[in-house]
Amino acid sequence: MTPDIRLAETPAHARHGSNIGQPLTRREGILKVKGEARYAADNHAPGMLYAVLAVSSIARGRVTSLDVRAAKAHAGVVEVMTSANRPALAEDPDAKTNPFMFRLDLLQNDQVRYANQPIAVVIAETLEAATEGAALLAPRYDVLPARIGLDSGESFVPPVVGVGNPSEMRRGDVEAGLATASKRIDATYETPAQYHNAMEPHAIVAVWDGDKLSIDTPSQGLAIAQGRLAGIFGISPDNIHIRSPFLGGGFGSKGLISGPQVLGILAARLVNKPVKLVLRREHMYGPVGHRSASRQRLRIGLDGDGLLTAIDHHARVATSSFDDFYEPAADASHTLYASPAIATSHEAVRLDTGTPLFMRAPGEATGSIALESAIDEAAWACRIDPLTIRLKNYAEVEPISGKPFSSKALRQCYAQGAERFGWARRPLDPRQMRDDAGLLVGWGMGTATFPALMFAAEARAAVRSDGSGLMEIGAHDMGQGAWTALAQIAADGLGLDIDQVEFRSGTSDLPDAGIAGGSAHTATAGMAIHNAGAAVIAKLADLATGDERSPLFGAGNAGVTARDGRLFRRDDEMRSESYVDILTRAGLAQIEASGKGGPDPAAQSTYAMHAHGAVFAEVKVDPDLGQIRVTRMVGAFAVGRIINPRMVQSQIFGGMIWGMSFALHEQAVTDRRSGRILNADFAEYHVPVNADVPPMEALMIDEYDPHVNALGIKGVGEIGITGSAGAVANAVWHATGTRVRRFPIGIDDLVTTG
CATH class of the missing domain: 3.30.365.10 (Aldehyde oxidase/xanthine dehydrogenase, molybdopterin binding domain)
Incomplete structure (x- = not known):
């Protein structure tokens, strides 16, 4: 199901010519200022319970005991999920099969690897009961000395840095260049650890229906999250539906599915009821990434x-x-x-x-x-x-x-x-x-x-018999204005005004838009949208230029251009036809096509x-x-x-x-x-x-x-x-x-x- 997002129209007097390049206001802006934009934690499934993480107060060691009995005895607490009763997984959360897969803490054992690591999940009828139940767990630990700071351990040369970059690169003779220099700088600079701190914390509302999973969660990469969850739970990606129409900031921390989000899904499976889990602010310092010192x-x-x-x-x-x-x-x-x-x-x-x-x-x-x-x-x-x-x-x-x-x-x-x-x-x-x-x-x-x-992406487009357009892509708007900028590309690709295009986005059942990261989302999703629009216009042109009743008949070699809901002959712009007339005569309710985008390896x-x-x-x-x-x-x-x-x-x-x-x-x-x-x-x-x-x-x-x-x-x-x-x-x-x-x-x- 695509979320009901009513996007504000941009006044016609604020536009002229191409939609691309226009300083249009945010199409979702009114929803946000009125508080009507629905973020993940705003969703409430019928019969929903609340989950709260209990996290480690040490950085290294193991959990020796949790007072589960005290927590479960607290009014409103339904269940406590620990390593002893956590539902089984189809995949080891410590396994890594590709560079974009990172190890997750999913209560797989009693080991503590960092402060704020999840060590249990309390599930209750209210948020307050779950929070109080988590406090009653009173964990005890075997503590080992924490290794903190850049000088706390022996260093090593990593095999790669970033995403597959060589850890060392050289060009020319540096030592010779330094030796012959008239002036030399030799300085050391230090930067601290930093944390993303998006306004919206990581959150999830999870609902199981047999082996089908429906979740509301903020995501910068819907298809990647869908694939990761499919592996963890051993189900088809088609059985996982993720809704993420709006994000309150991500900055990279929501590019990949995190451990706390998966724990929310596990909690829902354990109690067989919908569960909401929202990270507290302090819980975001640990399990969801940061920038290293x-x-x-x-x-x-x-x-x-x-x-x-x-x-x-x-x-x-x-x-x-x-x-x-x-x-x-x-x-x-x-x-x-x-x-x-x-x-x-x-x-x-x-x-x-x-x-x-x-x-x-x-x-x-x-x-x-x-x-x-x-x-x-x-x-x-x-x-x-x-x-x-x-x-x-x-x-x-x-x-x-x-x-x-x-x-x-x-x-x-x-x-x-x-x-x-x-x-x-x-x-x-x-x-x-x-x-x-x-x-x-x-x-x-x-x-x-x-x-x-640029990354790889796909979009699906259609032109309807009433002259309107449709563009579908599982893109992500985390505040950067994607709902607006991508709709502008869609409108130009379909030769329509932006208010004539229905733009659907933000759910995993739509074509994969790639990841919203690396400042690449507009280029990646935009090219898929552009190509999908071009593919639809090409089909529409084939209909018209091959039909003797059309004023565009025989214009195949000359070609046509699309604008304002019409096709025009390139060699004679006095000859044109509207999308409505083309589709009506063909007896079609709409014509659709897909388009892909991605980097050009040769370039x-x-x-x-x-x-x-x-x-x-x-x-x-x-x-x-x-x-x-x-x-x-x-x-x-x-x-x-x-x-x-x-x-x-x-x-x-x-x-x-x-x-x-x-x-x-x-x-x-x-x-x-x-x-x-x-x-x-x-x-x-x-x-x-x-x-x-x-x-x-x-x-x-x-x-x-x-x-x-x-x-x-x-x-x-x-x-x-x-x-x-x-x-x-x-x-x-x-x-x-x-x-x-x-x-x-x-x-x-x-x-x-x-």
Whole structure:
């Protein structure tokens, strides 16, 4: 069943010509502001029970006892699921058969591998009873010392980083380049563990009907989740129906099905009733992924003119004690700056934490703040303006591979961003500017880049005899505006106004849209939609051009174009026919077709595909108290074809805010004795709020890229992070003259006591 989502119409006066490129407002916006958009936890199945996790308070050891009797005796408690009575699984939750499969904690034994690991599930008639029952379990443990921090264990070289990337890559002779350099930078930068903290926690409402499973849960990858659950429970994917029309943020944490979501399904099977399980905020710090801490050493060599002779980027990252995901932080140095010698490498250490996973701009966010800080340090060592040194070392081809870029308008980003910001007035030396209140003022910049990715997807389209259109695809909207942007592509593909197209999305019974990750969703799902629309129009054209009664008869060789619900002869636009007339004459209620989208292997092997940008930031710092405030940010981005400028600006602003957060706010603080995260809530895990966010501008640089895909779409979701974090950090140095290499930058880093 497709959810009933009534999408707001966009006023006709706000549109002209093509739907693509128009700044249409969110089609689901009114539903959200009225509270009518139904998220997973808003669903209530008849006879539903509530489940609450009991989680470990230690990071390493085993559970020796749980007071199940006390919990079950509590009023309203129906059942307690532990390793002793958990329903059987068809697949070992610790098995891994592909790179996108990660080990899950599903009460398979009494072992504790990290703090906040689920150790039992209490199921009750009310949420309050389940919560109180979980507290009554009073677990006891055999405790082992927790391994916490990047220096707590022996390191090793991981086999791959990210998703199948080599852990080490080299081009040229780095040591020779460093040896001959006139100036050298050797600096180490540290970034903390960070957690996704989407506004909507992971949640699930699960209903079993024999071997058929129906669930409401937030998902960035419906088909992937469907396949994973099919394997775990030993049922056909066709027997699993997932509804996920809206997500309250994901940032990578909802890309793959998580352990707590599966536990909700298991609880429903155990009691044979519908069950709802919603994670508490603190429960999201452990079983649903995070960005690992890193320590990155950058060695950079430059000649007397400020040209790079070598870049050596080494990253030490963390993973869990029981699984393998390695943040590809050093890979940020592959694509930005021209150097005759580049080396990137990684080492890893195993900790007693939940497994790190994909978090917005994985690798690039972590690596770019270090790289952009190091380039800034190199500029100061050479006494060269930070923008000038970036232009001197501008890469005309991808440095690590030598491939030409499919498109690159970074020079224009530098020029337009710098002009709008007023960069030419920046003094070279730090600590030279103050405002009227005596606050230190600093200006910094950073280069932004993110790969232009695509995955495989499929869509289904139809044109109906009343002249309307239908587009179906199991896509995902986690706040980025997919319901709107993808509908715009659908409307153009069908040659209709957007309000004439019914757009169905967000359920697993629709064609697979791939995963909404890697800033690739619009390109991936958009190309499938575009091709499905083209396939329908081709069928419609065949009907008309082969029918002697049609004014388009015989136009097969000349071809037709579709717009405004009509087909027009290419060689004579005075001859046209409406979709309604074509289908009515053929006696058809509708005509439909499918379309697929995916990366072009030939283009990918030939070109380096990236989006680019430049971010400029102003900060003010109290010289006595060390308080930092970002007061202005300007970003200029070349991100291919813009489907919806309004949605793109929203995404870019979100990325810039996240970059500021990376530089100044975010970190998970872990108790080294227990391994527990001390600030596992929104009060102490700091993210920017409205009062922290400065005036921002996002300039969109025109860019045509015929190679990334037929629509020329690149991603915009994550690129805004990659330049912004470094820009803010560099601005702090320019204001104070103090170079901070451990993030986030705090008051204690800037104020010393005598």
